[in-house]
Amino acid sequence: MNTSKYALTSGNIVTPNKIITHGSLFLENGRIEKILDEPSGMPDKNYEVIDCSGKIIMPGFIDVHTHGGIGHEFSTCTTDHISELSEFYYSHGVTTLLATLSPLPHSLLILAVIRLAEYCAENRDHTNIVGIHLEGPYINKAMSGGNQENYIELPDFEMWQKVREAGRGYICLMTVAPELPGIISIVENAINNGIAISVGHSIGDGNVMVQAIERGATQVTHIFNSMPTLHHREFGLLTEGLLSNKIDAQMIADGVHVHPKVIQIAVKLKTADHVMLITDSTPATQVGDGEYMSAGKKVVVKNGVVRAGDGALAGSTLTMERAAKMMNKEVGIDLPAVSRMASLTAARSLGIDKETGSIEEGKKADIVVLDKAFDVKITIRGGEIKHRK
Numbered sequence: 148m149n150t151s152k153y154a155l156t157s158g159n160i161v162t163p164n165k166i167i168t169h170g171s172l173f174l175e176n177g178r179i180e181k182i183l184d185e186p187s188g189m190p191d192k193n194y195e196v197i198d199c200s201g202k203i204i205m206p207g208f209i210d211v212h213t214h215g216g217i218g219h220e221f222s223t224c225t226t227d228h229i230s231e232l233s234e235f236y237y238s239h240g241v242t243t244l245l246a247t248l249s250p251l252p253h254s255l256l257i258l259a260v261i262r263l264a265e266y267c268a269e270n271r272d273h274t275n276i277v278g279i280h281l282e283g284p285y286i287n288k289a290m291s292g293g294n295q296e297n298y299i300e301l302p303d304f305e306m307w308q309k310v311r312e313a314g315r316g317y318i319c320l321m322t323v324a325p326e327l328p329g330i331i332s333i334v335e336n337a338i339n340n341g342i343a344i345s346v347g348h349s350i351g352d353g354n355v356m357v358q359a360i361e362r363g364a365t366q367v368t369h370i371f372n373s374m375p376t377l378h379h380r381e382f383g384l385l386t387e388g389l390l391s392n393k394i395d396a397q398m399i400a401d402g403v404h405v406h407p408k409v410i411q412i413a414v415k416l417k418t419a420d421h422v423m424l425i426t427d428s429t430p431a432t433q434v435g436d437g438e439y440m441s442a443g444k445k446v447v448v449k450n451g452v453v454r455a456g457d458g459a460l461a462g463s464t465l466t467m468e469r470a471a472k473m474m475n476k477e478v479g480i481d482l483p484a485v486s487r488m489a490s491l492t493a494a495r496s497l498g499i500d501k502e503t504g505s506i507e508e509g510k511k512a513d514i515v516v517l518d519k520a521f522d523v524k525i526t527i528r529g530g531e532i533k534h535r536k
């Protein structure tokens with residue numbers, strides 16, 4: 148257990164429903180011990196005091212859909228790279244994430260899953276990588292987005308069992324196209340084993356979405372992207388995804404994948420309690436423009452926008468603090484709602500909201516401290532400082 152005691156004083160503390168200005172936060176035994184709405188009820192001398200004047204104190208970010216950054220992606224990288232990625236995420240305020248695997252042929256997918264599950268098991272006390280999101284391989288080739296089409300697999304129950312077993316319980320989420328033949332038994336098996344199902348990279352219509360929800364799907368993967376666009380004379384997958392309160396929508400909040408005004412529509416319809424900000428970040432993140440291999444394809448990054456050869460958007464170079472900034476500054480959403488979308492909704496969707504995802508007394512001390520420009524100054528996980536600038 149972490150024995151450090153910190154007092155974050157005079158900060159703007161973002162709780163799920165309000166901002167406590169000039170408030171103080173006391174962290175002890177890895178937990179949020181006390182929240183005070185005054186600059187600093189003087190803590191005993193065992194606390195290290197961190198002056199947060201003018202800073203924003205938010206719950207640590209939770210990203211359920213991210214493929215990598217700093218030149219590495221989870222699909223192909225070594226265990227050393229996984230550790231580097233964990234640090235990279237801490238430097239962007241992320242205290243919980245699902246390492247997301249693009250489609251891979253079963254044989255390679257199993258190897259990547261084994262590597263990640265091993266890492267998660269060995270580092271569970273201090274890593275922010277808590278599990279795996281399989282984006283595919285059972286998605287629709289007709290909506291492959293930036294993914295390598297040759298890596299997309301048809302549903303195969305026996306092979307799925309091998310993938311799932313390789314995950315040793317660390318596969319938390321899987322994106323599927325529910326219209327694929329043979330997917331139903333895989334979805335049922337996944338749900339029975341505690342794996343949440345997200346609908347995405349699909350050409351299904353509204354009825355397909357309704358059936359998927361009845362079978363237990365609870366998320367839609369990067370809403371608006373890699374699915375048929377909303378048509379006003381048709382009942383589409385997107386329409387049901389927007390309307391159903393059983394569905395939490397992952398949203399790539401870079402202002403490129405979805406226009407800020409369209410993000411506004413989604414948030415109005417779904418509310419902040421059913422939208423989760425994701426990055427869908429690729430190896431190009433924090434590296435710069437140029438050519439990269441990503442999801443088994445050559446991609447070109449220009450002005451931070453990632454595109455495959457056919458011009459399709461192919462993931463992002465987004466980081467969570469910039470997603471939060473975009474939502475606040477460009478979409479105009481208040482910080483409590485932004486913090487729910489950047490942390491709490493995802494925590495609830497992963498079933499860990501009793502422990503983390505918001506600044507509440509008794510919860511794990513998973514915290515990010517940002518300056519006014521949303522640059523990450525401090526990241527704390529479980530009461531331990533993981534990044535400080």
Ligand SMILES: [Zn+2]
Nearest residue numbers: 212247282427
């Ligand atoms: Zn993705």
